[in-house]
Amino acid sequence: MSSENRKVYAEVANLVRERRPLVHCITNYVTVNDCANAVLAVGGSPVMADDAREIADIVAIASSLVINIGTLNARTVKSMRLAGKAAAKIGKPVILDPVGAGASALRTKTAIALVREIPFAVIRGNSSEIATLLAGSGNTRGVDAADDGSPSKSGEKNALIARELSRKTGAVVVVTGAIDTIADGSRIFKISNGHPMMARITGSGCMLTAVLGAYCGACHTDRAIAAAAAVSIMGIAGERAARAAESVGLGTFRTRLIDELSRIDGDGAKEDMRIETA
Amino acid sequence: MSSENRKVYAEVANLVRERRPLVHCITNYVTVNDCANAVLAVGGSPVMADDAREIADIVAIASSLVINIGTLNARTVKSMRLAGKAAAKIGKPVILDPVGAGASALRTKTAIALVREIPFAVIRGNSSEIATLLAGSGNTRGVDAADDGSPSKSGEKNALIARELSRKTGAVVVVTGAIDTIADGSRIFKISNGHPMMARITGSGCMLTAVLGAYCGACHTDRAIAAAAAVSIMGIAGERAARAAESVGLGTFRTRLIDELSRIDGDGAKEDMRIETA
Amino acid sequence: MSSENRKVYAEVANLVRERRPLVHCITNYVTVNDCANAVLAVGGSPVMADDAREIADIVAIASSLVINIGTLNARTVKSMRLAGKAAAKIGKPVILDPVGAGASALRTKTAIALVREIPFAVIRGNSSEIATLLAGSGNTRGVDAADDGSPSKSGEKNALIARELSRKTGAVVVVTGAIDTIADGSRIFKISNGHPMMARITGSGCMLTAVLGAYCGACHTDRAIAAAAAVSIMGIAGERAARAAESVGLGTFRTRLIDELSRIDGDGAKEDMRIETA
Numbered sequence: 063m064s065s066e067n068r069k070v071y072a073e074v075a076n077l078v079r080e081r082r083p084l085v086h087c088i089t090n091y092v093t094v095n096d097c098a099n100a101v102l103a104v105g106g107s108p109v110m111a112d113d114a115r116e117i118a119d120i121v122a123i124a125s126s127l128v129i130n131i132g133t134l135n136a137r138t139v140k141s142m143r144l145a146g147k148a149a150a151k152i153g154k155p156v157i158l159d160p161v162g163a164g165a166s167a168l169r170t171k172t173a174i175a176l177v178r179e180i181p182f183a184v185i186r187g188n189s190s191e192i193a194t195l196l197a198g199s200g201n202t203r204g205v206d207a208a209d210d211g212s213p214s215k216s217g218e219k220n221a222l223i224a225r226e227l228s229r230k231t232g233a234v235v236v237v238t239g240a241i242d243t244i245a246d247g248s249r250i251f252k253i254s255n256g257h258p259m260m261a262r263i264t265g266s267g268c269m270l271t272a273v274l275g276a277y278c279g280a281c282h283t284d285r286a287i288a289a290a291a292a293v294s295i296m297g298i299a300g301e302r303a304a305r306a307a308e309s310v311g312l313g314t315f316r317t318r319l320i321d322e323l324s325r326i327d328g329d330g331a332k333e334d335m336r337i338e339t340a
Numbered sequence: 341m342s343s344e345n346r347k348v349y350a351e352v353a354n355l356v357r358e359r360r361p362l363v364h365c366i367t368n369y370v371t372v373n374d375c376a377n378a379v380l381a382v383g384g385s386p387v388m389a390d391d392a393r394e395i396a397d398i399v400a401i402a403s404s405l406v407i408n409i410g411t412l413n414a415r416t417v418k419s420m421r422l423a424g425k426a427a428a429k430i431g432k433p434v435i436l437d438p439v440g441a442g443a444s445a446l447r448t449k450t451a452i453a454l455v456r457e458i459p460f461a462v463i464r465g466n467s468s469e470i471a472t473l474l475a476g477s478g479n480t481r482g483v484d485a486a487d488d489g490s491p492s493k494s495g496e497k498n499a500l501i502a503r504e505l506s507r508k509t510g511a512v513v514v515v516t517g518a519i520d521t522i523a524d525g526s527r528i529f530k531i532s533n534g535h536p537m538m539a540r541i542t543g544s545g546c547m548l549t550a551v552l553g554a555y556c557g558a559c560h561t562d563r564a565i566a567a568a569a570a571v572s573i574m575g576i577a578g579e580r581a582a583r584a585a586e587s588v589g590l591g592t593f594r595t596r597l598i599d600e601l602s603r604i605d606g607d608g609a610k611e612d613m614r615i616e617t618a
Numbered sequence: 619m620s621s622e623n624r625k626v627y628a629e630v631a632n633l634v635r636e637r638r639p640l641v642h643c644i645t646n647y648v649t650v651n652d653c654a655n656a657v658l659a660v661g662g663s664p665v666m667a668d669d670a671r672e673i674a675d676i677v678a679i680a681s682s683l684v685i686n687i688g689t690l691n692a693r694t695v696k697s698m699r700l701a702g703k704a705a706a707k708i709g710k711p712v713i714l715d716p717v718g719a720g721a722s723a724l725r726t727k728t729a730i731a732l733v734r735e736i737p738f739a740v741i742r743g744n745s746s747e748i749a750t751l752l753a754g755s756g757n758t759r760g761v762d763a764a765d766d767g768s769p770s771k772s773g774e775k776n777a778l779i780a781r782e783l784s785r786k787t788g789a790v791v792v793v794t795g796a797i798d799t800i801a802d803g804s805r806i807f808k809i810s811n812g813h814p815m816m817a818r819i820t821g822s823g824c825m826l827t828a829v830l831g832a833y834c835g836a837c838h839t840d841r842a843i844a845a846a847a848a849v850s851i852m853g854i855a856g857e858r859a860a861r862a863a864e865s866v867g868l869g870t871f872r873t874r875l876i877d878e879l880s881r882i883d884g885d886g887a888k889e890d891m892r893i894e895t896a
Binding site for chain 2: 091094095098099102103108109110111112113115116119120123137316317318319320321322323324325
């Protein structure tokens with residue numbers, strides 16, 4: 063990774079602190095506080111609003127919209143659809159976290175319907191959620207065949223499904239895992255920042271999605287670059303939090319993750335970024 | 341600030357720990373956990389209940405009611421109105437946090453309707469939220485004119501809108517900012533406790549409103565004094581938390597804020613209180 | 619307590635980490651994040667899902683179901699009933715936390731209706747909540763008479779109501795307090811782990827109920843033993859967290875409670891377990 067490239071990602075992170083994007087989140091009630099604090103920590107400003115009657119007003123003032131289906135219900139799904147269409151219509155980036163797609167028919171159907179109706183800027187999920195979204199378009203076989211559980215095959219599979227979903231939807235697709243994969247129509251990014259402790263607390267994924275909202279809300283030039291910067295910065299915060307908390311426990315890790323997110327800036331993170339492009 | 345006055349505020353803080361007021365909160369799902377822990381930390385006991393069918397029962401056993409419209413929806417707004425009227429009818433203090441009034445028509449209309457229907461004991465918001473409530477009564481011009489963005493003008497403006505809203509509603513009005521302003525019908529209090537880190541986490545404002553619920557639930561003699569004590573104590577906790585967390589980050593700051601709230605008592609806080617009356 | 623017995627409880631705790639039970643929670647929005655992190659900390663995996671349309675799917679993949687009525691409303695109560703019946707029908711353990719039963723008619727009626735309709739594996743509440751459930755079956759007199767407020771009488775009362783409710787419902791009944799009491803049809807367990815700081819934060823009770831879901835989801839052989847292990851482990855985590863946080867405050871205590879839960883295993887906890895059977 064060239065120092066030229068590092069500079070590009072670092073500038074995105076700095077831009078977020080300069081522009082303080084207002085991130086509208088319609089998200090689950092489990093990790094909503096973590097999401098709000100993560101957005102604030104990276105320099106954005108969160109607004110949580112899910113009543114259909116105020117969607118238009120909030121979309122109008124926000125820099126981006128984050129839709130997270132973690133604890134979806136009929137009322138909030140209606141608001142998600144309204145908000146997603148309204149935001150996309152006026153050119154605001156919309157980010158989707160299809161939490162649990164594949165775990166229930168309701169989540170699968172809702173996530174697929176959202177993807178059909180809304181031109182997402184970014185979709186972020188784990189391998190299984192992204193594969194489920196793709197299967198909704200009738201494409202599971204190749205995906206399943208590519209995965210024999212080994213890290214390299216799993217990496218290949220993630221690149222395959224990310225690229226495929228990106229081509230079908232036009233969104234930048236982020237598949238998180240041991241190594242995070244990002245695809246847009248033409249490029250693949252592999253990011254090897256992060257720490258296993260992140261998967262042992264609730265909210266790491268949701269927080270990343272909220273942070274993607276802040277990064278895309280601040281940086282409109284290249285969304286895949288913005289997404290790669292967000293994923294790398296979140297991973298670096300996780301690495302640093304783990305160094306402080308590994309011998310203490312998961313409660314301290316959660317607290318230190320927000321600490322590190324709030325201290326990090328592009329310049330301080332540059333040397334730790336591990337982003338490869340293909 | 342005379343030592344006599346400090347003693348009065350300190351006694352309010354001690355009273356909360358003695359009387360353990362039960363604070364009924366109908367509040368947003370973003371910071372509800374912080375609110376519950378803040379109430380417990382200052383010596384109260386929180387109860388969160390928002391179903392219309394149990395409002396009457398909970399109002400009957402609670403010492404005070406806190407209404408926070410941070411993530412309002414049709415169902416919870418109905419409960420807020422029911423609860424507010426029921427509590428006021430039997431003389432329980434009702435506290436309003438008009439989160440985001442001005443950001444959407446729904447929030448503005450809801451906050452104004454609540455203020456018209458319910459005789460609030462205390463209304464707490466930032467300058468923009470309080471100005472919005474006042475504009476609802478057709479009074480924006482003077483307010484906007486008074487604000488040229490300078491700290492002293494902003495202080496003047498906050499005193500003006502606090503006093504005006506207090507006169508119209510009969511409530512004690514708290515306008516939080518770099519300096520916090522409290523007005524009742526005849527007095528103005530200026531409180532210069534607090535720390536900028538408080539604005540960089542979610543929930544500082546909501547927690548203060550919940551703590552106001554505890555203070556007003558324990559102390560009925562002079563609500564402006566109770567409010568001033570609550571605002572000062574919250575600010576001192578913020579100052580102390582910042583000393584411990586400034587070089588660590590926002591996650592630790594949030595944790596230490598609850599720590600300091602839980603350790604503070606009137607006597608230990610007395611010397612740090614910065615409350616001026618006019 | 620014999621070392622033989624300690625080994626049995628320790629094995630339950632280790633089993634949870636081995637089997638990683640998926641714990642489906644329909645719970646309140648106040649402490650839901652704490653519950654998710656507590657389940658993860660002890661080795662389980664949480665899934666929060668409360669929309670009636672996905673209940674059947676989530677119940678089918680989960681190892682256990684936790685129903686907590688802390689912020690009940692008409693929509694979620696419907697889901698609780700659906701989920702409870704569906705889970706019980708296919709032999710999944712269902713755990714009830716009747717938060718606030720006795721504080722409002724809605725909570726009392728809902729809790730009693732749930733107990734009538736669903737064959738719970740475990741019911742956990744404080745003395746007042748369990749007494750309320752029992753009174754629903756027309757049995758308050760003896761219970762009230764037994765309680766003169768002294769610790770030993772309160773211990774007797776808790777054993778009495780736990781055993782009585784267990785006999786009526788077939789559930790293992792956990793009454794938490796200074797000393798925790800567990801009863802099934804034939805045995806009484808008294809557990810004297812824990813620390814008073816646990817009652818001074820929100821969520822200790824809810825987290826224990828969620829952890830009971832993880833323990834019962836991993837260990838089907840003897841639910842009273844599984845419950846005793848969970849109660850003891852939670853209490854030990856509280857003791858250890860208090861040692862680290864007593865001089866700091868309640869925010870740090872909350873963080874350290876999750877830390878200790880995440881570090882504890884059966885072997886490391888064995889010597890600290892204080893479980894008596896009668």
